[in-house]
Amino acid sequence: MTLPSPASQPRGKALRLHLALARIWASDQRIRGWFTSSNNNDIGSLFLIVATSFFVIGGILAMLIRAQLATPDSAFMEPQVYNQIFTMHGTVMMFLFAIPFFEAMSMLLLPGMLGTRDMAFPRLGAYGLWVYIFGGSAVIIAMLMGLAPDGGWFMYPPLSSAAFSPGIGADVWLLGITSIEVSAIATAIEVIVTVLRYRAAGMSLSRMPIFAWYILVVSVMILTAFPPMILGSLLLEVERALNWPFFQVENGGDPLLWQHLFWLFGHPEVYIIFLPAAGMIATILPVMARTNLLGYGWVVAAAVSLAVLSFGLWVHHMFTTGIPHMGLAFFSAASTLVAVPTSVMIFSWIGTLWKGRARMGLPMLWIMGFFATFVIGGLTGVMLAVVPFNWQVHDTHFVVAHLHYVLIGGYVFPMIAAIYYFMPLLTGRTRFFKLGEVAFWLVVPSFHITFLSVHMAGLLGQRRRTWTYDADQGWTALNLVASIASFVMAIGFALTILDVAVNAFVAVRGRRNPWGAGTLEWAGAIPSPAYGFASIPIVQGRYPLHDDPDLALHIARGEGYLGDASRIRRETLIVSTARGEPLQVVVLPGNSVLPFLLAVVTSTSFLAPLFDAYIVAGLALVAVVALALVWAWGLGGRVDEGHVDAGHGAMLPLASECRDPPGWWGSVFLLLADGVHFGSLLFGYAFLWTVAPNWPPHSYLQPQLWAVIVALTGALALTAGPRLAVRAIAKGGTAWPAITLGIVGSLALAIAAASVMLDRPGPARHAYDATLWLLAGHVGLHTILSAIMLCYLAARVAAGYASPARIGEAGIVKLWADFTVATGLVALAAAWLPGAFA
Amino acid sequence: MLTCALAIFFFVMALIFAALYRPPNPSVCGRNESGTRVWIWGLGVGFPLVTLAALTAYGLFIGERLLPREAPDLVTVQAQARQWAWTFRYGEDRAIATDGVLHIPAGRPVNVEITSTDVIHSFWVPRLAGKLDAIPGHVNVLRIEAALPGTYGGQSAEFSGRGYREHVFTVEAHDAASWATFLAEGTQ
């Protein structure tokens, strides 16, 4: 452990504080510690190692593909095997490597950058990790058993429907990937609340490190882009399992619905992958150029507009599906427009280089590799946005080469730069063995040889996903060159991983802040201790370490906020979102095996349907609810503490005694994702109504007056109940009558939803009926959730966990109830209106 | 397009290398205010906007010309895809059918009505037009025109499972006389 070692100052205070905090924040040192730790360093490291393992697996699959394509008429693999291999290569790289890898990096780095001690919801982070490990492993194990999906990573129905893909391959994909998306959503919520609320004192939005902006934007994108995909997977899975015909034309479905839902996710996904890497470049490049980022505000604006614009591009993956030309033109124009914010970023970085004095070094080398590669990927991307050009090269190797330029050049290279740049921080060691340079010169040139050849093969008409080709088609030489170079590239990547691993374990101890960076992650001890900062820093600018070179010392001596460990619990500071003023003191939960257990039962509920073990899945779902309640019950307290001393004379309330505790913020963003999911369902309904060939159905559902009245009354009760309960608790009065009112309201809404199902038995008859069942199911699920939450609230009140101060939980329940009412009424209206007007 | 792309690429690379290896005296672009003006406004916003506006407009103009509009001597044929074969039908009542070979008259615009009976496929004759998907339940219309009589290679261009690679067809473009013969023989 490298302690701050100023020459003349007394060390005693810093050391005492370090020992006290280390004891409070320590994870269990036994083996079981791996399963109970929720510390961001532990979770992040595990995340990183697992994601890298999946990268290796995906890379091996890529090598198998190139081996197959190296020669014409290859007998290396049969088409059945080849189809599984390329499907899994795409799936593993996109879902099991790219997203988890940057999540890992943000877990490791974000608290340090923001000047806080841990992520906002440490246990949620642990839960996300384990769900990801289980889901990812299940997908890999299925592949090793020869049960992998083989319909391509975008799984277009009807090819992926039960009729054309019998067997469980497609189900593995749908359920495994969905569980990983659940994990990504959990992490995204954690990141958003951390960035918005958990920062150093005085860190206003304009003083946030640029990476925090990028990762904030990306996390909001995850919450809005993944729900359409989750809905798509749900629709396809129920079609496969229960024959609800969402994508079957003859029964009112439409296969194009899948493509819309998939690319509503799939296009933003590209930017979800690119933006964290861009955030890394914007962090690293100015430091390596010994200057500050040029046009910080412009880069923030570019990141936000890029994020939103990327949601208006999804149809450009569907240019050949027969959409009218005006529709294509909208998306063509939008697709070229995203090049503008991208170019703002690129030129801001080049301008930064001009402004400063660049020094080389491995991180910088990889960033140069990024420029040389990503610019080409961006330019071919603009070409693909041109409709007539797209009509020719769509689904050829040109597209394959383009996406590898964007993803490897725009993501993998900057992330390797980030690994090398942050290695002194993460491992406490400076690089000693210089294998990395060799690896770089193996990877980047061979990457370009590989994928320039693939571009050419595509322009010469080689289709993607064909398992082999004939010698007389003229692609032999190009493919052989691509394959050979790709093997060199693979060796280079292997050397990089080896270099990082060797240096992480055996290189020499390094000094603090070797690059001379100005941001807070370099102000703590290295490697970062479990508690992060001995006290919460106070910052006055964007680069606090440049403003105050002795900042690390002040932090270590406990001269920031909360520099007093006497309350013996994991405390950190919550600040106001915009201006960064200290607002609350939050107590983070300690080590627990609950996240691991909850992940086990969650994954069971996802994976059991693969083996038709629906009873097991149902039981697991009950266990999920039960464990979640146990988890929640363990938080909070039974007595009001009042304001506590946060240092610097600030007396701050505990977060659990505020109206907007972190859980409330987390709920807001979870409900955002839930709302997007619901919106996607409405979109699917409207889409089928507008374009599906076999519509309208034989008849529309006729609303019944009693059901409408029950629904409206229930909605009223569910709106009023939680409000009255909050008011009662705030006044110290009796809350149970109001809570009961809410429960009755949610049950009434559930009955109204059930009436929709009862009126239209047989969701397998027509996509309309199936959609009605899903709408009603949405209402049913949320009313049940609301009822459970209200019961839980009643129990908490009875057990003394609520008081006029400790009212946050009641507010959270109110939030969920309001969401249930709002979406419930919309869902029922959507179900009833066509019948009322028909 | 390729030339422009290459030019832009080398321009950007030149800027980077100039930044890395320029003499240490800070240039005009070094100061923050003017730096923002040059880098963000000039190169970041202005440069791509101008290039992209031109490119998009050009692409849409070309796209408009390729659309299946009304034409005087238009021929309409039907292309029906399934795993892994193509059936083409001709004539008023679609009475003539061929498997694996699409017959068209050369020098006349042809509308191909594309559909599928099972999974999604895509109709692609690289030398005649771009590709258009064959989607069950939908009929997509693609305009093709062969300038000269001859044989053109065609293939499906949407992954469709095991037999995807072999899912190919040919287009036979006839001169006026042999097109008449083809139609006459087919109706018998």
Added chain:
Amino acid sequence: MIDILRLSLPITVWLAGFSAVYALQGLSCSRHWPADLDARQVLLAAYAVAIVLQLIALLAVLYAPSKARFVQTTATVLAATALGAAVWTLMPVLATSVCL
């Protein structure tokens, strides 16, 4: 929270407007569209409405400024971007064929 909305709302309005015009265009080519209604004119009207909405969003940001200078500048840039994006991405309404 209000500052977050200042930053995110105008450009989200663009997304909503863009999607709505695209949906309208899809509807205009579907079986539900009344035969006597000129799709182009409806789309042009929708284009105008989308631009007006962006203008309102921009003015709202300008006339209800944030206390934080950084937020205000960035929000203005984003609102202007959203306006530009609306004008640019929906421009095809002026020229391209509607349902071919």
